[in-house]
Amino acid sequence: MTSETPWHKSTYSGNQGHCVEVAEGPTTHIRDTQHRALAELNLPAHEWSAFLTTLTR
Template sequence: MKWHKSSYSGNREPNCVEVAEGSLTLVRDTQNRHLDPLPFPAREWNAFLKAIKEEKL
């Protein structure tokens, strides 16, 4: 899986969240990459992102 920085993490922030998306979405803290990432089924991850976007409107 390919990791990418969350778009909600600022460019200058040393503390950010990285995401690897696929059938299972993995989320990890860049300060603790050695720890296991949090896994989410893709369907649940997409529902989470949709809810966030709806809240911002």
């Protein structure tokens, strides 16, 4: 991931300490805030958008 795409807390995360952070761009990066160093998911932006659309139905 490049430094030009900053991480931010997902608006879908609650305030109970179980948060997801995303860095959006041509590729969307997703990680668990409690385990940042373990791994991240990387999805093409159109797949991330489709995922969010499915969640809000």
